[in-house]
Amino acid sequence: MTTLQKDAATARLAETDRGQFSLRTIVRGLTGRPLPLLGTFIVVFFILLAVIGPQIAPYRFDEIIRGATRQPPSTTYWFGTDHLGRDIFSRVVWGAREIITIPLITTILCVTIGATIGMFIGYVGGWADEIIARLLDSLLAIPALVLAMVMLGTIGPSVAGIIIVIVLLYTPIVARVVRSATLNLRASGYIEAAKLRGESTAYILFREILPGVLPALAVEAALRFSYAIFLTASLGFLGLGVQPPSPDWGRMVNEARSTFSLAPWALWFPAGAIGILIIGVNLLSDGLRRVFRREGQLV
Amino acid sequence: MGISRLGRSNVARFTFALVALLLVFAVGVASAQDAPAGVLRIGMGAPVVLDPSLHTNDPETVLNRAIYDYLVEVLPDSTIGPNLATDWTISEDGLTYTFNLRDDVTFHDGSQFTAADVVFTFDRIREVGSPALNILGDGYTVAADSDFTVSFTLPEVNADFLYGLSAPQALVLKDGTTEPNVIVEGDNPYVNFNGTGPFILASYDPGAGATLVANDAYWMDGVQLSGVQLVFIDDTVAQVDALLSGQLDFIFKLPFAQVDRLTDVEGINVLQRSTSQHPVIRLRTDAGHLGEDVRVRQAFKYATDREALNDILLQGRGTVGNNDPIAPVFSYFFDDSIENQTYDPAMACDLLTEAGMNPIEATLYVPDAFEYADMAALLQQQWQAGCINVNIEVRTEGYYYDVSNPDNYFDVDLGITGWGARPSPQILLRQAYTESGIDTYFNESRFVDADLEALVAEASQTTDQDARRAIYTQVSQIFLERGPIIIPYFAPLFGATSGRVQGLEMAPFVGQSDLRSVSLSG
The missing domain is CATH 3.90.76.10 (Dipeptide-binding Protein; Domain 1)
Incomplete structure (x- = not known):
């Protein structure tokens, strides 16, 4: 068998072993059932709100309306006003941008870094796997919120700080999931074929293994996104999130807590928005898992 | 028969459940309504430092003031x-x-x-x-x-x-007491709580509360309470709930948001006391810092609408005084003829242009306490019109007031700090606005002014009230012209009592409130 014939054989082998899925399959899977459809609708709605929200909000998020403190929901102020006389509807709408943007950035970073680490240690194995995997496990042993509070208490609350903290917290989880998926793929024929062709480690990781771990990665990314939303809101609630007067939903809940008996609407709407968004992302994530499982991409 | 259809065991269960329910209800009602006769129940945070000469906060003072x-x-x-x-x-x-x-x-x-x-x-x-x-x-x-x-x-x-x-810690101890307020083993664990005060400590549980009984041998006539029960509840919202449910008679240092909950509630009296406690918005004035130029200090004052801050944050319940620590509550020393800068953002912009600093870009640091984060948000809007753009950085109180941390209250260029009530303006002036206050971390603005130093020193040695008043007027004038601080308002102190409490008047340092004149009806 010539070298050319050998390459063609390994390429065919790779094509048959490698995971395959199309965007159309995913869309059909998500829209074919009511709950994933609802989750998709909710997520798309909030993303749209984040994009066009400031254009449709009647007030700026920090605009104080003199003489309008703690106004109940009405046709003038749809969600009412808060203790400083700020329109809650406008703040919720403006706040969608932050509650989507920060978790989105952190999720992209977590997935990129975590997938790279996970594929690498899963593929090379040996002492590198042992050391890095144990290091990641030790990071996972610390409660997320406690670690976040300590770190932000030390470096001070800021958007950059929140992103760093969430990435540090969630990257090990992504890495561990990807490592497991990589271990399953490591002995596959198309990986062996790539090795025989003399491909570099980077090529094998990103061209051969990555497509195979994408289903697991996609589901994990959706889950991380949902957890990142929750953590961002929790940090905001604890006063360690985005700084005032930014319309951070978690901070809004905290500010409204002490006046709940006087102006419950100031708590209802941001808390409701957090809840609905997280439910939506979870439904979407669950839908993705079902699609991939049905297509045989996940066990 | 009904009983036979239900079965004996079911009847027994039903009866047991009914009795248990009634018992729970009865206990609940009893705890809520059967307040002990003559015993004042005070809800407050748990004391930490018990030593009568060293304690600092209000709950610690309440306990010690009752005993000594x-x-x-x-x-x-x-x-x-x-x-x-x-x-x-x-x-x-x-x-x-x-x-x-x-x-x-x-x-x-x-x-x-x-x-x-x-x-x-x-x-x-x-x-x-x-x-x-x-x-x-x-x-x-x-x-x-x-x-x-x-x-x-x-x-x-x-x-x-x-x-x-008469400072909170100047309580008179028994000669030779080596361990005041230290609980000991044995039959008389509270032997070291030996004061001359109106109440004697009967029990103390660090996690729950303390019980004090009236001192029958007390030298003053007219003490009407038969005892005081201190209930340790750190959360003020829970304190309000306990007062509303009839489990407490007196709570104090209420956050403003909680005051509204209690206003107009039948059977609850909201107490308000003017004090000298105030937030300070301050600029550092030492070389190379934001407030070095007097025109910048003036610009900040012109860019701040203090009346609006008081209206929005305290619904007008605070007192807007001068931009100096001589509060209106020091009525004899307070000069109400000082013409403070009024809100004029255009003037602020002009001053900054003149100083070559238009616009200012800065960070406003603020502790996550009281209404200060909200105040920062309001200031950000007001100052924007006055060519001052600030980012807000909120820090937890413990972090902000710890000088070993970066961006602490003492080091930042622009910050908000809270100052508690003092019995005399002299104390604040000496602590916070003289050179000696820099070493003690009180003079956070590093404001050192030769004229002010001389006047403060003179006031400290002037016992004649008229002469002292004249000195303080000059002090106010200095703050008006070149002071690095803005005092948006002097905040009132809020407390609340149940309807049965009579004769309770809160002191400005509320822990020192005199319980000897208090009586309970019903």
């Missing part, structure tokens, strides 16, 4: 009144204070109160470095002239010395 007495005390009108001392004289040079003491006072252990106890107390205050020394100074000597006469000799005139004798 002061030599003299600050009356509700901020003047000094007698207590264990019946009267006193001040020598012509202002350096010697001589007190005549009551001869009918006994400690809880039955021993006689004498001048030796006063000498011991104030020697100990100096030895342990009590916070009371901030007003007393540490150069005094104290000696017993007789069993019931005691003299203090000062190294220099201190016009606030009497206020120092």
Whole structure:
């Protein structure tokens, strides 16, 4: 068998072993059932709100309306006003941008870094796997919120700080999931074929293994996104999130807590928005898992 | 028959459940309504430092004030009144204070109160470095002239010395007490809580509360309470809930948001007390910092609408005074003729242009306490119109007030800090606005002004009230012209009582509120 014939054989082998899925399959899977459809609708709605929200909000998020403190929901102020006389509807709408943007950035970073680490240690194995995997496990042993509070208490609350903290917290989880998926793929024929062709480690990781771990990665990314939303809101609630007067939903809940008996609407709407968004992302994530499982991409 | 259809076991279960339900209801009603006769139940945070000479916060003072007495005390009108001392004289040079003491006072252990106890107390205050020394100074000597006469000799005139004798920590201890307020093993665990005060400690549980019973041998007539129960609840929202449900009679230091919950509630009285406590918005004035140029300090004042801050944050319940720490509550010393800068953002922009600093880009640091984060949000909007753009950085209180952290209250260029009530303006002026205050981390703006230093020093030695008032007017003028601080308002103190409480008047330092005049109806 010539070298050319050998390459063609390994390429065919790779094509048959490698995971395959199309965007159309995913869309059909998500829209074919009511709950994933609802989750998709909710997520798309909030993303749209984040994009066009400031254009449709009647007030700026920090605009104080003199003489309008703690106004109940009405046709003038749809969600009412808060203790400083700020329109809650406008703040919720403006706040969608932050509650989507920060978790989105952190999720992209977590997935990129975590997938790279996970594929690498899963593929090379040996002492590198042992050391890095144990290091990641030790990071996972610390409660997320406690670690976040300590770190932000030390470096001070800021958007950059929140992103760093969430990435540090969630990257090990992504890495561990990807490592497991990589271990399953490591002995596959198309990986062996790539090795025989003399491909570099980077090529094998990103061209051969990555497509195979994408289903697991996609589901994990959706889950991380949902957890990142929750953590961002929790940090905001604890006063360690985005700084005032930014319309951070978690901070809004905290500010409204002490006046709940006087102006419950100031708590209802941001808390409701957090809840609905997280439910939506979870439904979407669950839908993705079902699609991939049905297509045989996940066990 | 109904019973046979249900079955005996079901009837028994039903009966048991009904009885249990009734019991729970009865206990609930009893705990909510059957308040102990004559016992005032106070909800407050748990004390941490119990030593009468070293405690600092209000809950600690409430406990100690009930057990011990002061030599003299600050009356509700901020003047000094007698207590264990019946009267006193001040020598012509202002350096010697001589007190005549009551001869009918006994400690809880039955021993006689004498001048030796006063000498011991104030020697100990100096030895342990009590916070009371901030007003007393540490150069005094104290000696017993007789069993019931005691003299203090000062190294220099201190016009606030009497206020120092009534500082929260200046409580009179029994001569020879080595471990005041330390609980011991044995039959009498509270033997070290030996004061002359109106109440005797009967039980103390650090996690739950304390019970005090009336001192039958107390020297003052007219104490009507049969006891005081201190209930330790750190969360103010939970305190309000407990008051509303009838489990407490008195709570204090209420956040403003909670005051609205209690206003107009039947059977609840909301108490309000004007105080000298205030937030300070301040600029650092030392070389290279934001407030070095006086025009910048002025611009910040013109860019701040203090009336709006008071209206929005406190619904107008605060008192807008001058931009200096001489609060309106110090009525005799407060000069209401000072014409403060009014809100004029255009003037602020002009001043900054003149100073070559238009626009200012800065960071405003603020502790996550009281209404300060909201104040920062309002200031950000107001200042924007005055060519001052700030980012807000909120820090937890513990972090912000710890000078070992970066961006702490003392180091930042622009920050908001909270200042508690003081019995005299002199204390704040000396602590926060003189050069000596830099080493003690009080003068956070690093404001050092030769004229002000001289006036503060002169005021500290001026016992004549008219002369002192004239000095303070000059002090206010200096702050008006070049002071680096904005005081948006002097905040009131809020508390609340159940309807059965009568005669309770909150002191500006609320822990020192006098419970001897309190009675309970019903």
